Amino acid sequence: MKNRILLAIVVLLVIPIFLHAQQKQKTVKSDPLPSWNTGTSKKAIINFVTKTTTEGSDDFIPVADRIACFDNDGTLWSEQPMYFQLAFAIDRVKALAPQHPEWKTTQPFQALLEGDMKTMMAGGENALMQIMMVTHGGLTTEEFEKTVTDWMATATHPQTGKHYNEMIFEPMLELLNYLRANDYKTFIVSGGGVDFIRPWAEQTYGIPPYQVIGSTGKVKYDTLNGKPTLIKLPEINFIDDKEGKPVGIHQYIGKRPVFTAGNSDGDYAMLQWTSTGTGPRFGMIVHHTDSSREWVYDRKSHIGKLDKGLDDALKYNWLVVDMKADWKMIYPFEK
Amino acid sequence: MKNRILLAIVVLLVIPIFLHAQQKQKTVKSDPLPSWNTGTSKKAIINFVTKTTTEGSDDFIPVADRIACFDNDGTLWSEQPMYFQLAFAIDRVKALAPQHPEWKTTQPFQALLEGDMKTMMAGGENALMQIMMVTHGGLTTEEFEKTVTDWMATATHPQTGKHYNEMIFEPMLELLNYLRANDYKTFIVSGGGVDFIRPWAEQTYGIPPYQVIGSTGKVKYDTLNGKPTLIKLPEINFIDDKEGKPVGIHQYIGKRPVFTAGNSDGDYAMLQWTSTGTGPRFGMIVHHTDSSREWVYDRKSHIGKLDKGLDDALKYNWLVVDMKADWKMIYPFEK
Numbered sequence: 001m002k003n004r005i006l007l008a009i010v011v012l013l014v015i016p017i018f019l020h021a022q023q024k025q026k027t028v029k030s031d032p033l034p035s036w037n038t039g040t041s042k043k044a045i046i047n048f049v050t051k052t053t054t055e056g057s058d059d060f061i062p063v064a065d066r067i068a069c070f071d072n073d074g075t076l077w078s079e080q081p082m083y084f085q086l087a088f089a090i091d092r093v094k095a096l097a098p099q100h101p102e103w104k105t106t107q108p109f110q111a112l113l114e115g116d117m118k119t120m121m122a123g124g125e126n127a128l129m130q131i132m133m134v135t136h137g138g139l140t141t142e143e144f145e146k147t148v149t150d151w152m153a154t155a156t157h158p159q160t161g162k163h164y165n166e167m168i169f170e171p172m173l174e175l176l177n178y179l180r181a182n183d184y185k186t187f188i189v190s191g192g193g194v195d196f197i198r199p200w201a202e203q204t205y206g207i208p209p210y211q212v213i214g215s216t217g218k219v220k221y222d223t224l225n226g227k228p229t230l231i232k233l234p235e236i237n238f239i240d241d242k243e244g245k246p247v248g249i250h251q252y253i254g255k256r257p258v259f260t261a262g263n264s265d266g267d268y269a270m271l272q273w274t275s276t277g278t279g280p281r282f283g284m285i286v287h288h289t290d291s292s293r294e295w296v297y298d299r300k301s302h303i304g305k306l307d308k309g310l311d312d313a314l315k316y317n318w319l320v321v322d323m324k325a326d327w328k329m330i331y332p333f334e335k
Numbered sequence: 336m337k338n339r340i341l342l343a344i345v346v347l348l349v350i351p352i353f354l355h356a357q358q359k360q361k362t363v364k365s366d367p368l369p370s371w372n373t374g375t376s377k378k379a380i381i382n383f384v385t386k387t388t389t390e391g392s393d394d395f396i397p398v399a400d401r402i403a404c405f406d407n408d409g410t411l412w413s414e415q416p417m418y419f420q421l422a423f424a425i426d427r428v429k430a431l432a433p434q435h436p437e438w439k440t441t442q443p444f445q446a447l448l449e450g451d452m453k454t455m456m457a458g459g460e461n462a463l464m465q466i467m468m469v470t471h472g473g474l475t476t477e478e479f480e481k482t483v484t485d486w487m488a489t490a491t492h493p494q495t496g497k498h499y500n501e502m503i504f505e506p507m508l509e510l511l512n513y514l515r516a517n518d519y520k521t522f523i524v525s526g527g528g529v530d531f532i533r534p535w536a537e538q539t540y541g542i543p544p545y546q547v548i549g550s551t552g553k554v555k556y557d558t559l560n561g562k563p564t565l566i567k568l569p570e571i572n573f574i575d576d577k578e579g580k581p582v583g584i585h586q587y588i589g590k591r592p593v594f595t596a597g598n599s600d601g602d603y604a605m606l607q608w609t610s611t612g613t614g615p616r617f618g619m620i621v622h623h624t625d626s627s628r629e630w631v632y633d634r635k636s637h638i639g640k641l642d643k644g645l646d647d648a649l650k651y652n653w654l655v656v657d658m659k660a661d662w663k664m665i666y667p668f669e670k
Contacts (some may be wrong), residue, residue: 064543131373141585185545198589208399209589211518211545221578221604228604228611230585237586243556250476250554250565251572252587254533254544269556275564308593 068259072190092135137234191241245270344355403594407525427470526576580605620652
């Protein structure tokens with residue numbers, strides 16, 4: 001009897017240990033990037049992560065230096081037929097129009113409200129900037145956050161009918177998770193506005209607000225009706241694009257990244273800054289090559305133009321990911 | 336025999352489980368703030384951390400919202416007889432003087448080089464700004480980092496003879512560790528320069544560079560001799576002080592803190608921003624009251640002036656820590 005009890009105890013004690021070991025082995029052996037087709041791209045990523053996290057490897061990178069930066073538009077989610085933040089701004093102009101009767105006769109607002117995108121776009125960067133200012137300024141930071149959250153929960157993409165934060169790239173989500181599982185810190189370094197990205201980035205990408213770097217407007221600390229508030233001013237503070245990206249990385253992160261992913265020439269400087277550091281480095285360009293599941297564009301596109309990046313990919317040893325060939329799936333909703 | 340083997344197996348299996356449980360209990364029971372005297376201050380801190388991290392508590396704060404911000408000068412380390420960053424700048428002026436013969440006859444450099452601190456200080460903020468500009472600009476970010484690291488390893492405080500990063504407050508180190516052990520993210524939010532603090536903050540406080548917020552100079556991405564570099568320009572980008580602190584918190588962290596510690600009126604706005612949010616909040620002021628072990632100063636001090644903060648501490652329920660009465664030990668080297 002004693003024997004049986006002891007045996008039972010042993011079995012009960014050993015089972016969880018055994019299961020745990022199994023679990024662990026399974027985790028190690030399972031494919032960290034299931035949406036990536038087997039091929040050179042997937043191999044290159046796994047090889048880099050493995051060699052930089054294997055103690056004793058010549059290419060080992062200490063945990064404190066495992067900084068990975070990701071562009072957002074076109075790298076983590078789609079950006080066609082227009083940057084999603086612009087779609088947000090246009091919806092805001094429409095919502096605010098009743099309070100601004102003068103917009104009916106002022107460009108670029110008149111064109112926007114009449115749905116005449118050609119005239120609106122003809123105003124160039126200046127017109128876009130005006131739209132961004134009036135739609136992103138004048139609210140408290142908390143009001144703005146709520147506005148973004150509400151919009152993200154309701155607005156849908158004109159072509160897919162999906163919510164914008166459903167149009168994220170499943171293979172990139174896997175890559176973010178894979179890096180984090182290997183003690184990399186993942187940051188967004190976007191030309192888009194931080195206040196637009198932060199309200200949904202944690203839930204969508206697992207990236208907390210303090211790891212989102214992007215363009216910023218000026219903010220003022222003030223007391224409204226006796227209550228301290230931060231008010232978003234209609235003034236640009238910092239544009240986190242092109243040469244601004246390595247600058248933003250310095251100001252916010254304070255370390256040179258060892259892994260960077262982008263998709264356009266707006267990411268060229270940050271990829272270059274990453275790849276010219278000493279030790280192992282990984283630069284990656286998402287190349288939009290899939291006309292049926294996403295969009296096809298590169299050298300001549302107005303949005304996400306990728307020209308110099310393709311020219312110099314070989315020189316800097318950047319991995320050019322071919323969305324059509326390398327990705328089994330684009331969006332999570334395809335599952 | 337079989338019996339004995341089974342018994343041995345059981346014992347061997349149970350011992351680690353038992354030891355682990357013991358260890359866990361010990362961790363829970365041991366004093367997380369041994370350098371704090373038993374009293375209302377220590378109790379208030381432990382009470383706040385306990386209630387905000389106990390699941391089911393009305394005051395429970397989800398991990399994602401556990402943001403704690405710490406001023407640096409006078410809160411995490413000493414700031415007398417002058418800000419340590421100013422001591423660094425003065426040493427840099429002396430080191431750079433041979434390359435700047437014109438400084439022998441130009442204020443504030445002449446006074447500084449002649450050791451005439453009165454004349455130098457008479458130049459006010461303008462003079463100090465000039466000194467900061469010439470000593471903090473003109474280098475690449477990597478050169479500047481090395482300069483700070485070298486200085487920190489060699490320079491010593493005129494009164495204690497200790498390295499400056501040895502003059503940190505042991506009770507505050509314990510507080511940082513205690514918060515982190517309870518899944519709080521700890522940030523520095525300093526009026527000092529980020530590029531001056533980051534090189535040693537991780538080793539000294541356990542705070543990584545991307546959790547250090549502070550004043551910044553402008554930085555330019557450029558190519559020097561074919562090598563991409565970030566060059567520090569002698570121009571101010573952002574002053575992270577007074578109303579700038581909640582602004583910096585928004586721009587860098589993107590969340591309102593629930594715990595904030597400061598020591599001067601430069602921290603008033605960030606304490607106010609913290610304490611006027613909804614839900615449980617903790618504001619703490621380190622009051623310099625110990626003339627023998629540290630320094631005594633508050634309402635009339637030129638450095639770390641604390642006046643409005645003392646007036647309104649009760650109104651905002653800020654804990655005023657009495658260094659002399661509350662702290663068993665000031666610096667780690669007293670051990």
